[in-house]
Structures are given as structure tokens and as C-alpha cells.
Amino acid sequence: MSELTPTPEAVLRRIELTVLRQLDGMLHGDYHTLFRGLGMDLADLREYHYEDDVRHIDWNVTARMQTPYVREYYEERDVTAWFLLDLSASEDFGSQEVTKRSQAAEVVGLLSSMLTRHGNRVGALFYGGSVDTVIPSGSGRRHVLQILHRMMARDRLVHSGATRLEDLLKTSAQVMKRRSLVFVISDFISQPGWEKALAMLTQRHDVLAMRLYDPLEMELPDLGLLTMQDSETDEQLLVDTHDHAFRSRFSAAVTRREEALHEAFANAGVDVLELSTEDMVVDALVRFSELRKGRSRLMAGGSLPMHMGRR
DSSP, X not given: OXXXXXXXXXXXXXXXXXXXXXXXXHHTTOHHHHOTTOOEEXXXXXXXXXXXXXXXXXXXXXXXXXXXXXXXXXXXXXXXXXXXXXXXXGGGOOSSSOOHHHHHHHHHHHHHHHHHTTTOEEEEEEESSSEEEEEEEEOSHHHHHHXXXXXXXXXXOOSOOSOOHHHHHHHHHHHOOSOOEEEEEEOOOOOTTHHHHHHHHHTTSEEEEEEEEOGGGTOOOOOSEEEXXXXXXXXXXXXXXXXXXXXXXXXXXXXXXXXXHHHHHHHHTOEEEEEEXXXXXXXXXXXXXXHHHHHHHHHHHTTSOHHHHOO
16 A cells, blocks of 8 residues: 555544534435335334325325324344445546545445444455455444455456456355345446346345446547556557547447446346546435435325325
8 A cells, every 4th residue: 555545544534524424414314215224123103294204104004094104113223234345457447536446445434434333234245356355244443444454455456357246246145144235336347147146136135236437437538549458358459539430439338338237227126326436425425315215205105195295
């Protein structure tokens, strides 16, 4: 780790002192929107109030009592979350100062801190050319530091070959013995086959995909002659970015890739946070939380009686 690279301790301290407090204020403590997988135990039933979450309406009791009733819950204390981290060679790419790997470290530090300070446990699996590291689930600040240190101290991969994200997903299914909250953090630049493995994972676990990308991977600017190199195979290609036809073909290929990715996530029933290396992680998480909240309200509102849908 170079002198200019922040230590895991510095990263976590900054997250705790600034980023976590900022996110607390923005989410107003509404972690269940972001972490939909947090377990809940039924505590009681009571009549519906105007400000209640319509997702908690018990329709069977409502029909029987002829007035809306909602379920109240206790939060399950022992929730386990897993970070499935793609740390293949393409994750070390960044067209500016921030790489996809450093952005992933920011996300892991923030989410694991949020989870562990509420009494939950977190674990991690690392994929390089294979699944080479499993950090069992644990809690506490020292455990979060261990994950960050193991993640940030890894050497940059060379000649790693093409990524097989399928291997990470299948291995995680064997490691995670109980129902868990799962974050798959990757750029999803991989050999085919991971799509089915992701869908299988969602049958038992609550899965959230965090797709990392760099703006240069989405749109190629006019920079003249460039040597492009595949970070995983080291294959090099000299291209003329001034050529409008070439940039059009590049754009079409990006569109096809994006459509295929979104279709795979939709088929698996997985919500996706798209995170650029230029994004502020806090802002991205808040936008994502609002998106999930709005989607839940829309889905619930579609089955509501008309008088309950009015404001």
C-alpha cells in the first residue's frame, strides 16, 4: 500500500465521523428501506393510522374486522449480511483518481459500519482469479477493519484471465448456511453463466446487486489514437477514437451490454445500485433508498382500496 493510499483505519474513521452521520441525517434512521432483508418478528396487530406503511397491512385481518389493521414487528437481532466482492483485475480501473476497487471499499466500509453498529453480523467472500478468501461473519469495529484491511491490502492482479462471477455466487451459496442479506459488489464484466447463479441465490437470500462502473466504460470521447488494453487478458488494441463510426459501434455495444445486464437483474428479481467512480457514495445510497421506497409504495398502492389511496 503506497504512502498516498489511505489506510483502512483512516477510511473507517472518516466514514464514522462524516459519511455515516451524513447518511443518518438523510435517511432519518430508515434503514429498513435500504436493508430490506433485515429480519422481523411479528409483535402485534393494531388499527391502521394515516402515517403507517401500507406494506404492513394485514389483509386477512382487515377483511375480517372490516377496518384496516397493520402488523407491528420487532427487529430480529441476529441478522447476517455477506459482501460478495469481485476483486478481479477490471476492478482496479479508474479513468480519474477513484478506481472501482476503492469505490467498493467505501461502500463496504459504510454498509458494514451501519449494520454492525445495529448489532448485526457481516462476512465477506473475495474473488480474484478464483474465490480465494472467506472472512466468516462477525460484528464490531475490529471485524469491519479486518474486512477493509484484507480488501485494500490485496496486490493488483495481472494476467488473471477472464472473470467467472458464477464461481463466486455458487461458492457463496455453499458458505452461507442460513438466510442472509447479500450484497454482490462487482462491475459484472464476466464470462456468461452468472445470471442463473444469481437467480438461484435469490431463492434463499435477500440479494442486492451493486454494479460498479467508470464513465469511460460507458461513453468513449474523441481523444484521437489510443491503445486500449483489456485489464484481465492484457490484450491490446490500437483504436482511432476520432472515427465517428468506431465510437458509434462502441456505443451500440455498450447499449447491448446494458440491456442484457438489466434483463438479468430483472429476471433474478434483484434490485441494483448503479455506482460510478465519480459518484458520492452517500448520495447514491440515498437515491437508491428513495427508489426502493417509491417502488414499494407503488406496489402496495396498486392493491389498496381507493379510499386508502387518497391523500
